[in-house]
Amino acid sequence: MKDSYQREITYLRLSVTDLCNLRCRYCMPAEGVVKKQHSEICSVEELVEMAAAAADCGVTKVRLTGGEPLVRRGILEICRGIRALPGVRELCLTTNGTLLPELAAPLREAGVDRLNVSLDTLRPDRYAYMTRRGELSQVLQGLEAAEQAGFSNTKVNVVLMAGFNDDEIGDFVALTERYPLEVRFIELMPIGEADKGYLPGDTVLERCPGLVPVEASGVARRWRLPGGRGLVGLIEPMSHRFCGSCDRIRITADGRLKPCLHSSQEIPLRGLHGEELRRAIREGAAAKPERHHMAEEGRSQAGRDMNEIGG
Ligand code: SAM
Numbered sequence: 001m002k003d004s005y006q007r008e009i010t011y012l013r014l015s016v017t018d019l020c021n022l023r024c025r026y027c028m029p030a031e032g033v034v035k036k037q038h039s040e041i042c043s044v045e046e047l048v049e050m051a052a053a054a055a056d057c058g059v060t061k062v063r064l065t066g067g068e069p070l071v072r073r074g075i076l077e078i079c080r081g082i083r084a085l086p087g088v089r090e091l092c093l094t095t096n097g098t099l100l101p102e103l104a105a106p107l108r109e110a111g112v113d114r115l116n117v118s119l120d121t122l123r124p125d126r127y128a129y130m131t132r133r134g135e136l137s138q139v140l141q142g143l144e145a146a147e148q149a150g151f152s153n154t155k156v157n158v159v160l161m162a163g164f165n166d167d168e169i170g171d172f173v174a175l176t177e178r179y180p181l182e183v184r185f186i187e188l189m190p191i192g193e194a195d196k197g198y199l200p201g202d203t204v205l206e207r208c209p210g211l212v213p214v215e216a217s218g219v220a221r222r223w224r225l226p227g228g229r230g231l232v233g234l235i236e237p238m239s240h241r242f243c244g245s246c247d248r249i250r251i252t253a254d255g256r257l258k259p260c261l262h263s264s265q266e267i268p269l270r271g272l273h274g275e276e277l278r279r280a281i282r283e284g285a286a287a288k289p290e291r292h293h294m295a296e297e298g299r300s301q302a303g304r305d306m307n308e309i310g311g
């Protein structure tokens with residue numbers, strides 16, 4: 001399926017809940033979100049049906065996200081259902097990692113191929129502050145559980161924030177020397193709760209001049225430490241706009257297709273089935289804007305917080 005700028009759309013990010021067990025300061029308000037009625041959120045069957053229709057239209061990679069996907073009741077059923085779809089070659093999941101100690105092995109058995117674990121600091125006090133309630137040790141145990149469950153190529157997502165974790169860039173990069181992880185630094189985007197602390201991805205290269213470039217992967221520029229086991233990636237939606245290589249669509253937990261993370265346009269999918277559903281998905285992909293306008297507008301036009309869209 002192609003959009004109107006001839007980009008091939010093969011990647012679906014599917015949000016399975018807007019709820020979360022953490023309250024990261026740049027993502028969610030301190031009081032959390034008003035819990036939606038059960039009926040407002042897509043059922044397991046609806047989520048699998050939407051993923052199936054997207055796969056019929058040419059999607060080959062699905063990422064489950066949220067909110068925190070691991071707090072979603074039925075998450076294993078959702079994984080199994082999507083992994084069984086003939087067109088889906090890769091099923092990934094983005095998580096804060098806190099529930100991986102219990103869930104890494106069942107997720108692997110349910111067919112999840114790869115994990116991205118979000119971790120913005122390696123210091124327990126900072127982690128508790130930024131997440132307003134999390135414990136760093138749970139995430140570290142979660143990473144270990146993921147490795148033991150047989151996950152490889154796990155990525156660690158670090159949102160770069162001036163005055164919060166920029167003094168830890170070297171510590172995160174050093175992790176890639178010892179562990180076969182890809183540490184991905186992500187530029188903070190002006191969306192939802194995020195207002196201050198933006199730092200360009202190039203800061204990582206200035207602080208770590210020893211990094212050697214390797215091939216890019218999707219929207220990530222990548223490097224490695226000489227002799228290191230892992231990789232360092234930069235996701236730079238602000239300073240190196242990568243919209244030209246965007247291959248993704250998003251579906252929110254309440255069943256609305258977002259052609260672009262940063263546009264307010266949404267296409268309701270609930271209640272559609274078969275060819276009607278596939279047509280709506282193709283129309284949504286075709287409606288992708290050429291690029292986002294965060295630099296000009298100063299804010300994302302997403303119209304929702306990140307926990308509702310899934311990043
Ligand atoms: N709860 C899961 C997690 O934290 O990985 C999945 C959902 S979370 C919204 C997905 C990703 O979006 C996380 O890596 C998070 O750090 C990132 N994120 C949230 N708000 C952001 C912002 N304003 N700018 C950049 N990344 C953001």
Ligand code: SF4
Binds near residue numbers: 068306
């Ligand atoms: Fe929850 Fe992920 Fe948002 Fe943090 S970034 S509050 S873990 S959804």
